[in-house]
Amino acid sequence: MLRQLEGSKAIAETVALCRPEVVCAYPISPQTHIIEAIGVKVKEGSLAPCEYINVESEFAAMSVSIGASAAGARAYTATASQGLLFMIEAVYNAAGLGLPIVMTLANRAIGAPINIWNDHSDAMAVRDSGWIQLFAETNQEAADLHVQAFRLAEELSVPVMVCMDGFILTHAVEGVDLMDQATVDRFLPTYEPRQVLDPDDPVSIGAMVGPEAFEEVRYLAHLRQLDALDYIPVIAEEFAALTGRASGGLIHPYRTEDADTVVVALGSVLGTIKDAVDRLRDGGQRVGVLGIASFRPFPIAAVRDALARAHRVIVVEKAFSLGMGGVLATDVSMATLGSSAVLNTVVAGLGGRPIAQHSIETMIEQAIRGELADLTFLDLDEGVIARERARMARTRRSGPFAENVLRDISQTREDRS
Amino acid sequence: MSEQRVHFYQVGSFAVGNRLLSADDRTVQSSPHRTNSIDSGHRACQGCGEALGARYALDAAMRATNGQLLAVNATGCLEVFSTPYPETSWRIPWLHSLFGNAPAVATGVAAAMRVKGRSDVRVVGQAGDGGTVDIGFGTLSGMFERNDDVLFICYDNEGYMNTGVQRSAATPPAARTATTDVVGAEPGNVFGQGKDLPRIAMAHDIPYVATATVADLHDLEQKVERAMSFRGARYLHVFVPCPLGWGSASNETIHLARLAKETGLFPVFEAEYGVVTNVSPIRRPAPVEEYLKLQRRYAHLFGPKGRPDIVARLQGIADANIARYGLLPERDELDSREDD
Amino acid sequence: MERPFAITLDVGTSRANHTGSWRVERPVYVDRLPPCNNACPAGENIQGWLYEAESGGYEAAWRKLVENNPLPAIMGRVCFHPCESACNRAEVDEAVGINAVERFLGDTAIEHGWSFPEPGADTGKRILVVGAGPAGLSATYHLRLMGHQVRLVDASAKLGGMLRYGIPAYRLPRAILDAEIARIIDMGVEVVLNHTVHDIDVERREGEFDAVFLAVGAQLGKRVNIPAGDSSKVIDAVSFLHQVADEDPPMLGRRVVVYGGGDTALDAARTARRLGATDAVIVYRRNRDKMPAHAEEVEQALGEGVTVRWLSTVDRFESERLVLEKMRLNADGFPEATGEYEELDADSLVLALGQDTDLSLLEGNANVEVNDGVVQVTPTMMTNEGGVFAGGDAAPSDRTATVAVGHGKRAARGIDAYVRGEEFASGDRHELATADRLNTWYYADAPRTERPELERIRRQTNFEEVIGGLTEENALFEARRCLSCGNCFECDNCFGVCPDNAVVKLGAGHRYEFNYDFCKGCGICVRECPCGAIEMVPERI
Known part of the structure; x- marks a missing residue:
């Protein structure tokens, strides 16, 4: 049933259809609308049986989820940004214990400086945690990914994080075709835990493992991620057969068949990039787009195949590794290893900076002309940077960098007015 | 039978068992069929009070729940010595997640049991004092505040022993730890700091809070039993001497626990809904020296360069506890209690 | 269930780790000699029979008691109970009223008509016992248990010696005395009364006795x-x-x-x-x-x-x-x-002013040594004359009935060995269970139950017994005051306090054993044993 509704609401409705048994809630923007809506459902009784627990922190949210999952309950929570970082120890732990928790990550920048707006820094901070990380391009896909996430998590005993851009998706109202209960039930069987706390069959979960077996434990976890590479397309196909929607899967190629230049990206920005690519195609440029739906496990073979004909690969990403460069780009470069394609990294949209279609178009054109730097920050205010660097050069201690930049920007505005 | 009323059982009030008692009146630990929640082969130090306390508490909980028990454990000695791959000593379902989240994990387990309609299955969370009063305090307070159906047990050995004896907020004043060394004007841990977690727990108005020691098994088991008769958040603080961290002889573990209670340094009591309902009176009063002298962590207080002033301050703490909880009732009352 | 590798472990796996290898000392169970037993001139296993009485097993207690002393109802009245003077319980509150419990058991046995075990199979050996006081009666009893034939002779008209003729009835009612003597005689004893032995060698030879026990007492007032x-x-x-x-x-x-x-x-x-x-x-x-x-x-x-x-x-x-x-x-x-x-x-x-012994019956024998008016004997009560034994007041002693009972037992053992042509070997005595071996914390305070005294006015005018007996309730209470010094009484402390579950409980009456595969040697069991029945010994490494 197609409905116009906020992304968060669509997620809440869909998660409810997945019959979670324990939902932990600790509020953080821009995740709040999701847990609020689920809370209403539990409290009014439309989602039952389900325990909705208002915890005291994200650390507790993930910890409660760990306990619930280990005791055999389907557990769900949602967070963003600082919240994810606050629970990071438990995030790793959930993966290490192989607990199939599903968590929505309403992607948001990480401070300082504190910033509530969207980028992918939070997701990148836990990319090595052992969670499967799926990125949604649209609210429809975000909703659909949650159904697939529970299936995937429980099939493989691996936790799954559904990443959706904060505000851009969570707070956007658009048409979403919500599934019905029967369809979800058909797709998502009852949770059968691989291991469970059971008085009738006691085991010890969470042993201390020393050098003699730790590497094997880690390698086995890696293999499980590789298993997911096989399994994600299977369930995406099954899902498509059931719903007619191509949500999920490993990658989303768009007009790449004959593309010389392919732009690679995660999440909602793919829509803007596709519009730009369409415009450039109209202008005769052979440009395509490759959306990465599964960031972890990273579908290295699928990406390699998709980029096999490209001469130029531009990775647009909403996060970067300070002192190094792109994160996604590094992964993509492993897929293009040995190819002669040129790789550009474009960092864009940090802290909610709008990514304008014309900026993307200009950037792609620059790249095609060979004028794009290997690492480019889209729409960077070069004037601010230059002045701040000059100030830093004059005094050893220039005060907090972020405040200086803010002061400089407001000064510039005053100068203009 | 006629008026046979012989209350005296040779031993019984304090000993583990007693062949003269009826089976119902014996401790869980006296039974050859006890769970042995922690099995032999664990790697705790010789004379470990925590290994003992955990077995006491969990075996009692197993009896109270007819074996329908799930345990969540924080990181720490208890976890490390019990579950080094490939060997576990736990005979009960047991989950270890992290150092600071055992109360929250226990909440999750309890929520799972509730949602699955398994109200018969009860949940115990457990941690050392570090995992309880320090790093786990936030999640513990959250669990208390929500009144989640968890019995949380702190095995208090007054420091971070697993990491090599560092100070925790449960380390008593003057005690030597690796991070409160016996140097400077105030050697050992400083006065005026630390958390009294049982009282903090009481401030949450949860159904049941109690303290106990490994020296009084009957009392400890009865408190576990009592705790299991409530639903909601419950807290049991068990005093467990640590031969390694305290520098005490391995055979003194129970004796030290007994002295901690008899000196008044560790008040043993129980409280319901924030109100103290029962205290264990001191039976054979002892000065704090008797307790302190058995431990190398207090060695700097004695001898030629001793610090009687600091010992006096510690005695002051004991005296304050005795006054606060009324640990020294009239001798007559004590006698009549023991006759019953 | 497919469990994750290494992270999830199965129950029971830690038992592969034998922590016993950490040990430098090992605990071992010991039996130490309780001070009461040590002090008892009759060699009673007091702690042993109190243990039985503690659970109300009075007949078992009585049977354990009469293994050493066949006169508990009598001793429960006339013994000056050095056991109580030695009792460690005095360190806790007051000594256990051992004597009162002994009397309770003796009286209960008479009341219920409990009899001694059947005498042992006939050895064909004939023993002459001269004097039917406590030493002679005790020796007679033990000799019959060993299967020897006994002729018991006494110069008086009735059996009992000083028990009858020296101790007033208000301290020892005659019905009690008669009952306990009768029980011994019922084992099959040839009794000859009103018979004074004038020459022991003649008497022995004519009666073809293999051995003689002289228990003639000290009947002569100084x-x-x-x-x-x-x-x-x-x-x-x-x-x-x-x-x-x-x-x-x-x-x-x-x-x-x-x-x-x-x-x-x-x-x-x-x-x-x-x-x-x-x-x-x-x-x-x-x-x-x-x-x-x-x-x-x-x-x-x-x-x-x-x-x-x-x-x-x-x-x-x-x-x-x-x-x-x-x-x-x-x-x-x-x-x-x-x-x-x-x-x-x-x-x-x-x-x-004291009593002397009439030893005229020895005048014809040059071997038997008499010093200070008493017969000199070996530890098994034998004189220098082979097969002639002496005990009670006639031998060097404190001249109490209890000492005499002890002499009778020792003499019987000595005689038994002698007639078998063996050397009597007494077992090793255990180390004494001194008060410092105990952990008295575990014994709850319990005041001693005093036997009710007859009202004074009554006992000034008649020979009714002065000291009354304990009721069953009191006797049970008193028995339970025993600390069981040095002897395991199965309090389960060691079983409970072991942090390594290395104590195995063997079931009622069978005590415990250590599982040295897991015992780390911490010593808590030793420290917390109430009665000092465990000790640490160095591990041989």
């Missing part, structure tokens, strides 16, 4: 030369008490003076009171602290109106007037004459 008028009535205490026992009491008048400071003096004075004396006065040359009589006997006598002239000796007895000389104690505690005299009205004087 006489001292006290000038006395012809009309003055002077009698020795032994004769006095003997005549009373024969229900033919001498007429002593209203004012009776007893000279001496031992238990016999007290018995005589108290008996005199019961026979109607208005004044029963003891004259003793030292003070109360130095008095050899047992304190509780003195207490009872004073309570009955007996008075004492301390620091006095009898100088002479002129018709109805006794002249006493005052004494004082010198620096060494010995009495010295002061030369001061005083007078005391008296109808009669009873001399209680």
